Amino acid sequence: MARTQGSHSDITGPRIRKAALGLFARHGYAAVSMRQIAGEVGVQAGALYNYTPDKQSLLFRLMHEHMQDLLTALGDLPATESATEALKQFVGFHIRFHLQRPDEVFIAYMELRNLTRENFAEIEVLRRRYEDTLETILKEGQDARQFSIADTKIATLAVIAMLNGVMTWYRTEGRLTLDAVEGIYWDMVRRSVSG
Amino acid sequence: MARTQGSHSDITGPRIRKAALGLFARHGYAAVSMRQIAGEVGVQAGALYNYTPDKQSLLFRLMHEHMQDLLTALGDLPATESATEALKQFVGFHIRFHLQRPDEVFIAYMELRNLTRENFAEIEVLRRRYEDTLETILKEGQDARQFSIADTKIATLAVIAMLNGVMTWYRTEGRLTLDAVEGIYWDMVRRSVSG
DNA sequence: GTTCTATTTGAACGATTGTTCAGATACGGT
DNA sequence: ACCGTATCTGAACAATCGTTCAAATAGAAC
Numbered sequence: 001m002a003r004t005q006g007s008h009s010d011i012t013g014p015r016i017r018k019a020a021l022g023l024f025a026r027h028g029y030a031a032v033s034m035r036q037i038a039g040e041v042g043v044q045a046g047a048l049y050n051y052t053p054d055k056q057s058l059l060f061r062l063m064h065e066h067m068q069d070l071l072t073a074l075g076d077l078p079a080t081e082s083a084t085e086a087l088k089q090f091v092g093f094h095i096r097f098h099l100q101r102p103d104e105v106f107i108a109y110m111e112l113r114n115l116t117r118e119n120f121a122e123i124e125v126l127r128r129r130y131e132d133t134l135e136t137i138l139k140e141g142q143d144a145r146q147f148s149i150a151d152t153k154i155a156t157l158a159v160i161a162m163l164n165g166v167m168t169w170y171r172t173e174g175r176l177t178l179d180a181v182e183g184i185y186w187d188m189v190r191r192s193v194s195g
Numbered sequence: 196m197a198r199t200q201g202s203h204s205d206i207t208g209p210r211i212r213k214a215a216l217g218l219f220a221r222h223g224y225a226a227v228s229m230r231q232i233a234g235e236v237g238v239q240a241g242a243l244y245n246y247t248p249d250k251q252s253l254l255f256r257l258m259h260e261h262m263q264d265l266l267t268a269l270g271d272l273p274a275t276e277s278a279t280e281a282l283k284q285f286v287g288f289h290i291r292f293h294l295q296r297p298d299e300v301f302i303a304y305m306e307l308r309n310l311t312r313e314n315f316a317e318i319e320v321l322r323r324r325y326e327d328t329l330e331t332i333l334k335e336g337q338d339a340r341q342f343s344i345a346d347t348k349i350a351t352l353a354v355i356a357m358l359n360g361v362m363t364w365y366r367t368e369g370r371l372t373l374d375a376v377e378g379i380y381w382d383m384v385r386r387s388v389s390g
Numbered sequence: 391g392t393t394c395t396a397t398t399t400g401a402a403c404g405a406t407t408g409t410t411c412a413g414a415t416a417c418g419g420t
Numbered sequence: 421a422c423c424g425t426a427t428c429t430g431a432a433c434a435a436t437c438g439t440t441c442a443a444a445t446a447g448a449a450c
Contacts, residue, residue: 012427028308030225034408046410047428055408110305113223150379151371154364158383161360162353169352176346184345188353192387207397229438241440242398250438392450399444406437414429420422 013051015041020058025103029059029114059111060119066104067126073097074133083141087193090134091186094163096178099170106167131156138193148195159189208246210236215253220298224254224309254306255314261299262321268292269328278336282388285329286381289358291373294365301362326351333388343390354384 019040023032034055038045052058077093080086098105112120135156141147149155163185170181214235218227229250233240247253272288275281293300307315330351336342344350358380365376 026308028223028225030223031309033406035406044429045408046430049409050427113221114226150382154371154376154379155383157360157364158357158380161363162357165352165356168356169349176349181349184349185353187345188350188387191389192383194386228436230436239399240438241400244439245397394447394449396447397445399442401441401443403440404437407435408433410433411431412429413431414427416427417425419424 012041012043012047016048016051017058017062021062021103021107024059024062024111025106029107029111056114056116056119059107060115060123062104063108063111063115063119063123064126066101066108067123067130069101070097071126071129074130082146083137083144084146084190086137087141087147087189088186090137091159091163091189092182094160095166095182095185098164098167099178102167105164109164131160134159141193147193149193155193159192162189162192207236207238207242211243211246212253212257216257216298216302219254219257219306220301224250224302224306251311251314254302255310255318257299258303258306258310258314258318259321261296261303262318262325264296265292266321266324269325277341278332278339279341279385281332282336282342282384283381285332286354286358286384287377289355290361290377290380293359293362294373297362300359304359326355329354336388342388344388350388354387357384357387 016037020032020037023036023040034048035045037058038048041048048058052061074093077089080089108123112123115123135152138147138149138152138155138159142149142152166181166185170176176184211232215227215232218231218235229243230240232253233243236243243253247256269288272284275284303318307318310318330347333342333344333347333350333354337344337347361376361380365371371379
């Protein structure tokens with residue numbers, strides 16, 4: 001029978017992923033060794049293989065879980081009455097969600113090239129799904145004449161790129177509150193899609 | 196006496212940097228070995244050390260030369276009469292310059308963490324200088340009441356982030372011409388900083 | 391054609407890589 | 421108290437890493 005108490009299995013697994021997350025984010029997947037991860041957990045390198053078949057799967061799982069969480073949280077947003085409102089909600093959600101998980105976000109787009117082709121394709125599907133949500137909002141706003149957008153596909157990517165920029169500089173202890181940042185970005189996004 | 200003809204020195208050096216550039220961009224600095232670079236040049240790994248003291252210097256030189264080129268080209272732009280015109284020029288310049296050098300650009304901001312502290316600090320100075328040029332434009336436009344910006348520092352980073360997004364999707368053989376892309380982005384940037 | 395030297399080779403270095411696995415360990419169930 | 425097994429250790433594997441260097445090579449100068 002599987003142990004239900006006292007087992008290290010339920011503890012070591014998450015700790016390994018947490019350590020890998022931090023190390024991958026800080027030094028990059030290729031620059032981090034399994035021994036470094038093990039060292040951070042306080043375990044020998046061999047023990048990691050009770051929790052992951054290999055290093056690649058460790059990276060993939062981190063990215064996959066992150067994308068799943070992102071899409072789930074996005075789906076949990078309340079319905080809105082107008083595209084403008086939906087866009088505002090999206091901007092706020094994107095900023096807050098991503099600032100809460102800087103390591104996951106960093107990895108999710110810096111380490112794409114270190115995924116195998118199959119794993120990459122799987123992540124790409126999820127990423128595309130997220131982008132499509134935004135593009136749908138922009139299209140609906142365009143149809144309802146709330147927005148004035150030359151190319152919704154480009155606008156989608158431009159907005160996301162702009163919002164992602166926040167992670168390169170935002171620090172909790174900085175001069176701006178999260179609400180202020182959200183307000184400033186919403187202003188810029190709103191104007192960039194309005195006539 | 197130094198050889199002036201037939202010497203491989205003047206040829207091998209640039210070829211090494213070109214090979215390293217492509218490989219670093221595609222696979223990442225940490226994932227590329229000196230032997231891979233040498234192989235692409237058609238030379239043994241030991242020969243690389245006639246042209247670079249070590250792998251780190253190879254990366255640093257690529258990034259440093261790129262930043263120097265960027266700042267030089269930026270400085271060569273003609274003077275403008277208004278901040279709006281200056282911003283338009285900046286947007287066009289940024290898009291064109293970066294799309295011409297996808298590998299350099301990719302490395303310049305993906306491999307920052309693989310620089311030693313000293314090398315990182317040196318690149319950071321150049322990057323900051325580039326950003327300051329944009330922020331100055333935004334400030335002047337703000338003072339002249341051409342722009343309406345809540346926070347010029349954030350706006351600077353947001354605009355650059357947005358423009359950088361173009362490199363993740365633009366392909367020469369795609370449906371949009373460079374001029375069209377430039378126009379679309381200029382539209383979005385202009386509106387995002389206007390009242 | 392000989393000399394000189396810039397350039398490259400090819401082997402070697404110690405260190406580190408991801409991964410495997412037999413044996414030690416420690417805990418839950420009985 | 422003993423058993424069974426989930427978990428971990430610690431050593432080993434072959435491969436590869438960045439770097440060094442004596443020896444080989446090849447082109448320029450005379």
